[in-house]
Amino acid sequence: MTSESREKLWDLATYLIAIIIAAFFLVPLLWLLSLALRTRQEVFLGASRFIPKRPTLGNFEQILSDPAFMNYLWNGLKLSALGGIGCLIVAAPAAYAFSRFHFQSRSSLMMSILAFQMVSPLVILVPLYRYMATLGLLDGHFGVTMIYIAVSLPMAVWLLKSSIDGIPKSLEEAAQIDGCSRFGIFWRITLPLVAPGLASAFILIMILNWSQFLVPFLLLTTDSKLPISVAIFTFAGTSNASSTQVLAAACLVAVVPAIVAFLLLQRMIVGALTAGAVKG
Amino acid sequence: MTVSEAAIGGRRGNMPRSSLMRRIEENPFSWLLPVAILLGVFYLYPIFDVLRLAFTNASLRGGEEHYTVDSFVALIANPALPDILWTTFVFTAGSVVGQQLFGLGIAVLVMRGERRRLYGMTALRTIVLIAWVIPGIANGLIWQMLFSEAPFGAINSVLRMMAIQPVAWLSDPGIAMISAIVSNVWRGTAFSMIVFYAALKGIDNTLYEAASVDGANGWQRFRFITLPQMRAAILVNSILITIATLNTFDAIISLTGGGPGRATEVLSLYTFNTVFRNLDLAGGSVLSVLMLLISLVLAVGYASFLPRREANE
Numbered sequence: 001m002t003s004e005s006r007e008k009l010w011d012l013a014t015y016l017i018a019i020i021i022a023a024f025f026l027v028p029l030l031w032l033l034s035l036a037l038r039t040r041q042e043v044f045l046g047a048s049r050f051i052p053k054r055p056t057l058g059n060f061e062q063i064l065s066d067p068a069f070m071n072y073l074w075n076g077l078k079l080s081a082l083g084g085i086g087c088l089i090v091a092a093p094a095a096y097a098f099s100r101f102h103f104q105s106r107s108s109l110m111m112s113i114l115a116f117q118m119v120s121p122l123v124i125l126v127p128l129y130r131y132m133a134t135l136g137l138l139d140g141h142f143g144v145t146m147i148y149i150a151v152s153l154p155m156a157v158w159l160l161k162s163s164i165d166g167i168p169k170s171l172e173e174a175a176q177i178d179g180c181s182r183f184g185i186f187w188r189i190t191l192p193l194v195a196p197g198l199a200s201a202f203i204l205i206m207i208l209n210w211s212q213f214l215v216p217f218l219l220l221t222t223d224s225k226l227p228i229s230v231a232i233f234t235f236a237g238t239s240n241a242s243s244t245q246v247l248a249a250a251c252l253v254a255v256v257p258a259i260v261a262f263l264l265l266q267r268m269i270v271g272a273l274t275a276g277a278v279k280g
Numbered sequence: 281m282t283v284s285e286a287a288i289g290g291r292r293g294n295m296p297r298s299s300l301m302r303r304i305e306e307n308p309f310s311w312l313l314p315v316a317i318l319l320g321v322f323y324l325y326p327i328f329d330v331l332r333l334a335f336t337n338a339s340l341r342g343g344e345e346h347y348t349v350d351s352f353v354a355l356i357a358n359p360a361l362p363d364i365l366w367t368t369f370v371f372t373a374g375s376v377v378g379q380q381l382f383g384l385g386i387a388v389l390v391m392r393g394e395r396r397r398l399y400g401m402t403a404l405r406t407i408v409l410i411a412w413v414i415p416g417i418a419n420g421l422i423w424q425m426l427f428s429e430a431p432f433g434a435i436n437s438v439l440r441m442m443a444i445q446p447v448a449w450l451s452d453p454g455i456a457m458i459s460a461i462v463s464n465v466w467r468g469t470a471f472s473m474i475v476f477y478a479a480l481k482g483i484d485n486t487l488y489e490a491a492s493v494d495g496a497n498g499w500q501r502f503r504f505i506t507l508p509q510m511r512a513a514i515l516v517n518s519i520l521i522t523i524a525t526l527n528t529f530d531a532i533i534s535l536t537g538g539g540p541g542r543a544t545e546v547l548s549l550y551t552f553n554t555v556f557r558n559l560d561l562a563g564g565s566v567l568s569v570l571m572l573l574i575s576l577v578l579a580v581g582y583a584s585f586l587p588r589r590e591a592n593e
Binding site: 007011043258266 | 333
């Protein structure tokens with residue numbers, strides 16, 4: 001067998017394995033979609049109705065017409081966005097300093113910031129729960145947002161630092177010669193240049209905040225303040241076999257925004273992640 | 281490299297800037313202050329407080345607090361602890377090994393496909409990555425619908441159609457752990473894949489050419505070039521996903537709730553239950569300290585494996 005025909009055979013194997021892998025990753029989501037489109041009767045027919053005979057959008061209608069559910073979605077969006085914006089505001093100056101200043105403890109400080117990433121939010125929530133109770137911050141979006149910011153800070157600093165590293169210094173140096181202050185340079189030159197990096201970091205952090213469960217689950221008690229991640233968990237606890245199709249629809253609605261955000265900005269996000277990964 | 285800012289800065293600025301202002305601006309630590317404050321308030325202080333609380337009898341019920349080592353004694357005497365640690369170990373080891381093998385396999389496959397200009401490789405990468413953005417809670421609920429023994433459980437209903445005995449995916453203690461690992465691998469593999477994919481792209485192609493000249497076959501190229509070149513990436517990735525898995529909580533609470541019995545009650549879930557179900561703040565703090573210690577040992581390992589190249593950058 002020539003090496004070219006052997007390669008062709010390997011190509012075939014590559015396709016085969018790729019299809020199996022794709023199936024493993026897609027089937028759970030397709031099953032979710034399948035259940036969400038079924039009527040209650042068809043849910044009990046299991047896999048034989050993978051493609052529902054009488055597909056219905058009724059489950060989505062039921063979910064999306066419920067004002068409480070829309071409120072959960074809104075809370076999720078609000079907390080994720082506020083957490084993302086807050087995180088960038090705090091992280092950007094630090095990332096600038098790590099990229100543009102040369103000081104002794106720079107790399108050890110960067111490592112210690114990364115070390116915080118290793119601490120489980122659960123560990124810090126054990127004592128924070130009590131402080132927040134004393135400060136009256138329990139059951140409010142402000143306290144939750146602040147913890148979101150803190151939790152995503154280490155990653156944001158690292159991502160933004162590598163974005164700022166990627167833009168040339170010459171413009172900043174020109175501005176410096178023109179007498180622009182440090183902060184002026186940061187505000188008027190560095191930040192606009194690094195806008196794509198800020199955008200991808202923002203989306204990435206928003207996706208992670210959207211998944212946050214522990215923090216809002218512990219700190220929020222009022223139903224109207226809960227974000228979607230906590231709401232579907234509570235809903236799953238109260239639902240039974242005959243409402244599985246509604247739970248599937250709710251899950252899908254909770255999952256789709258994250259998937260869409262990711263697909264729209266996939267190139268940027270993967271770029272940001274791999275840049276970080278290569279640097280270790 | 282940088283122009284001497286002190287000499288030039290502010291000379292032609294529109295408004296006169298005081299020298300104090302400039303000194304603040306030129307000090308890197310003033311730029312780091314916001315991060316330092318937030319991490320201090322929300323991480324450092326709580327960590328110290330966890331250490332302190334571990335030596336008290338604190339409870340979320342309130343009541344008078346005094347210092348004691350009772351909680352440590354209680355933890356060591358706790359008959360459930362070995363089981364919890366073993367469960368945590370099995371779940372973590374299974375997830376980490378599974379995610380890395382699978383992630384490496386997919387990364388190698390995608391690289392090969394891209395080299396041969398096959399169709400659909402970006403699509404494959406995207407499909408794997410989609411699972412990664414699924415919230416942990418939804419991950420648990422989705423897999424519950426797949427593993428369920430009710431008629432709508434996907435896997436069992438397929439088995440029934442093929443006239444095979446259904447499996448108690450979530451109610452048999454031994455199998456429930458496997459189910460939990462599978463669902464965690466589903467969601468976590470993407471991270472390893474992307475790390476390995478980036479590392480593979482970074483390998484110098486001339487190494488492979490040289491090996492081909494020497495007559496190395498595909499396996500030998502993988503074994504003697506790819507794997508050694510990826511050593512750092514694999515080490516770093518191991519530690520990152522080990523710690524992420526140790527802290528996994530939402531995907532388990534929504535899949536099995538720690539059950540059946542205690543079969544999937546990992547350390548983070550046990551800590552949560554101790555503090556927020558039993559309201560035992562001191563006992564939970566001791567467990568938190570244990571979690572911190574495990575993470576710390578791993579983090580130190582992580583740092584010691586990092587190449588020292590930052591210094592002359």
